[in-house]
Amino acid sequence: MTTMLLGDLRESVLDANLELQRQGLVLYTFGNASGIDRARGLVAIKPSGVPYDSLTVANLVIVDLQGNIVEGALNPSSDVATHLLLYREFPWIGGVAHTHSDFATSWAQAGVAIPCYGTTHADYFRGDVPITSSLSNEEIQTAYELNTGKAIVARFRDLDPIATPGVLVAGHGPFTWGKSAVDAAHNAVVLEYVARLAFRSRLINPAGSEVSAALQRQHYERKHGPNATYGQR
Amino acid sequence: MTTMLLGDLRESVLDANLELQRQGLVLYTFGNASGIDRARGLVAIKPSGVPYDSLTVANLVIVDLQGNIVEGALNPSSDVATHLLLYREFPWIGGVAHTHSDFATSWAQAGVAIPCYGTTHADYFRGDVPITSSLSNEEIQTAYELNTGKAIVARFRDLDPIATPGVLVAGHGPFTWGKSAVDAAHNAVVLEYVARLAFRSRLINPAGSEVSAALQRQHYERKHGPNATYGQR
Amino acid sequence: MTTMLLGDLRESVLDANLELQRQGLVLYTFGNASGIDRARGLVAIKPSGVPYDSLTVANLVIVDLQGNIVEGALNPSSDVATHLLLYREFPWIGGVAHTHSDFATSWAQAGVAIPCYGTTHADYFRGDVPITSSLSNEEIQTAYELNTGKAIVARFRDLDPIATPGVLVAGHGPFTWGKSAVDAAHNAVVLEYVARLAFRSRLINPAGSEVSAALQRQHYERKHGPNATYGQR
Amino acid sequence: MTTMLLGDLRESVLDANLELQRQGLVLYTFGNASGIDRARGLVAIKPSGVPYDSLTVANLVIVDLQGNIVEGALNPSSDVATHLLLYREFPWIGGVAHTHSDFATSWAQAGVAIPCYGTTHADYFRGDVPITSSLSNEEIQTAYELNTGKAIVARFRDLDPIATPGVLVAGHGPFTWGKSAVDAAHNAVVLEYVARLAFRSRLINPAGSEVSAALQRQHYERKHGPNATYGQR
Secondary structure, rough: OOOOHHHHHHHHEEEEEEEHOOOOOOOOOOEEEEEEEEOOOEEEEEEOOOOOOHHHOOOEEEEOOOOOOEEEEOOOOOOOHHHHHHHHHHOOOOOOEEEEOHHHHHHHHHHOOEEEOOHHHHHHHHOOOEEOOOOOOHHHHOOOOHHHEEEEEHOOOOOOOOOOOOOEEEOOEEEEEEEHHHHHHHHHHHHHHHHHHHHHHHHHHOOOOOOOOOHHHHHHHHOOOOOOOOOOO | OOOOHHHHHHHHHHHHHHHHHHHOOOOOOEEEEEEEEEOOEEEEOOOOOOOOOOOOOOOEEEEEEOOOOOEEOOEEEOOHHHHHHHHHHHHOOOEEEEOOHHHHHHHHHHHHOOOOHHHHHHOOOOOOOOOOOOOOHHHHHHHHHHHHHHHHHHHHOOOOOOOOOOOOOOEEEEEEEOOHHHHOOOOOOHHHHHHHHHHHHHHOOOOOOOOHHHHHHHHHHHHHOOOOOOOOO | OOOOOOOHHHHHHHHHHHHHHOOOOOOOOOOEEEEEOOOOOEEEEOOOOOOOOHHHOOOOOOEEOOOOOEOOOHHHOOOHHHHHHHHHHHOOOOEEEEEEOHHHHHHHHOOOEEEOOOHHHHHOOOOEEEEEOOOOHHHHHHOOOHHHHHHHHHHHOOOOOOOOOOOEOOOEEEEEEOOOHHHHHHHHHHHHHHHHHHHHHHHHHOOOOOHHHHHHHHHHHHHHHOOOOOOOO | OOOOOOOOEEEEEEEEHHHHOOOOOOOOOOOOOEEOOOOOOOEOOOEEEEEEEHOOOOOEEEEEEEOEEEEOOOOOOOOHHHHHHHHOOOOOOEEEEEEEHHHHHHHHHHHHOOOOOOHHHHHHOOOOEOOOOOHHHHHHHHHHHHHHHHHHHHHHOOOOOOOEEEEEEEHHHHHHHOHHHHHHHHHHHHHHHHHHHHHHHHHHHHOOOOOHHHHHHHHHHHHHHOOOOOOOO
16 A cells, blocks of 8 residues: 555545444444645545444545545545535635534434524534525526535535534434544544433423523633633643 | 355345344344345244344245245245345345334334434435324234234335335334345344434424435435545445 | 252243343343242242343352351342242242333332223233332331232232232332242233333223223233133143 | 541542543543531632543542632632532531433423332332522622522522432423432432433323322332331441
């Protein structure tokens, strides 16, 4: 494998995909994570339909930002066009993850954004976890995966994708992103956790409300702001 | 075991039964999977009341399509008559699985077909996952297992069992089928997953609606149509 | 341990207690199973407050039917008086299990009997899984555990404890019984499963109904009647 | 490590933190447990943002009751000010645990105290598990973690923190305490279990009521009163 492109990126993307499996977010071959080398404009992504136990750094697929296969014997994930649009439109992101994880997908299927009911949510996502519009029949029948990406981008027209690193695609499931493939997978895990808690909070108290804007800001900035106090710095 | 009939079929049927256990779809001895050798007209099926950990290729039971034991020291699954009717009526199927998996059985017990709330459902099942009528007292008291099969077949009078490879038997639980025993078990796993998500989607938004016909068609054909793009081909 | 009484009974009671733990029905030291030697009138039961991982045949406690310790250095389960009343009042039973398993206890806490929504329920329990009346303040303040047993017996005045081998104690949790300690534990596992499915069926369709009396009878007798066809006989 | 302070306390605090992980109460680096040496006035607490698998007795942080680091190369948990206030205000407690465990946090997010629906609850918590008031914007923006502790203390003005060893912080999650760090973690595990059962009891019967005061008292005193009969004494 001495001639293989992008060894470090491949390691990170492999690790991100395996984290989805370790955390119970994927069934069989469902789901996929990718990462980008911005300097070269190349993306490493899970091959389509391959079980997680069979993934290796070598069978990941390298594509350019237009979707041409640059290295790899297998087809890339069928969702590759969605990933690539996100890389083109959100230039600061380094990784993307897509799962059909149980609770986040249930919210996506219900057509409901996830309200910010608590501080764990606020630690990771500013405001609710938004949901896209449904695609039109035309958008579904032609360039479906690309149009899925466009629906995400449209939803973020007035949102900051840095502060809200994930979205629910209506009737489909969640996409998350981050500084790297591993960070995107981490956000997918937390999104599933947040979705699970929100599901239960809503059933306990259907009239429950979101936490205050001050509390949302406090928790987000405790972890992410310039004066972050969480962790070791 | 050199004289044992149908070694390959037995391997596949054993693997299918063990997959039901590995994926958490069965408790104790509940559930069963079978497969058919169409050329010989013989079916291999789990013996009745035997724990999954004790299953071997050798203690599976071989029956003909009329239910006569051709090879095997044990009784076949008590549901064998249902399996056999499905093989006789759906000539293209190669395997059948029956479980009492948690969420699919809960929908069956609730008497409600599973709506197509999302794309994972659409990847595997066209339209909703249908539910049979309840059996009459006469159908229950005489040839109950055969009549269970007849209720399934009746429900599919206007449905395509290839495009919808599973059903809920009202008040009882799911049956799935496929090209092979392993494929039938795979569909049982996905049905349970789909049932779990639909349960949660319904609780989040009782007024939620199914995804559009265009989206259902798009996802089903991405995996199954003549121009399928999923996986490696 | 060569002089230890009731070696076989101890083995069965140990196995029953460990099955409660293996199947996830108990947390920390909660729950207990016992078995009786009818010829000698002696009961083996879990000691109080001992973790399951520390249980051995030797630290089980042997008591007579009046609750006197016959062998054992530890105190018996604090629920021993309930077990003993069941042995005295239901002379055919050989074992009793008590857990605070998640779903069965949730029904007990909700004060609602578990309706027979499906065939798995019918395979094990005729009719609903009944719930006791709440105890009066006097019954709670004096001989509480004995009165818990009396509430169970009172609830079965018009029920057959052979056909319905379990009950919910209102506000507390389930008791199950059977031919042996292992059988009682098995029924506790199935009751938890039945309670879990019923919970979900009820949420999917709050207006759902029980399966027909004919279907309940058919499934119960397929497993338990004189013409049982389930398993190997 | 021969010069390390408070070796026994460190062992207990490490064990308490690992119990949170073993019992599935924490995700990634979320949550924290601490313990106090009352004679020296020193507290050992989990470092901030460190994964549970990397915890050792050596990387725990020792702080005094004003929050000054006495020993340790890492920052203490970001919630340290809440822990310290509880130690200062509840002089009899020896340990504190904080998690974002699924069901307890869902009740906290829903803004609803957990009613005493059953005897397992009553075994550990007198009355409901209370919930704090929401913090004001001022309380959030200045000394947030200290004010979280003050909200807890305010909620216990008319409650006995010995009899009710835990609380829900509205919109955030549970804090529990006990005689030691290990005891606090044990109470966190039981609180999660109680919250899970209460969630399901409420969905089965939204009109359900708490168990009688007599039953609450009976169970609490069976485990904790001067005449306790539970366990080995």
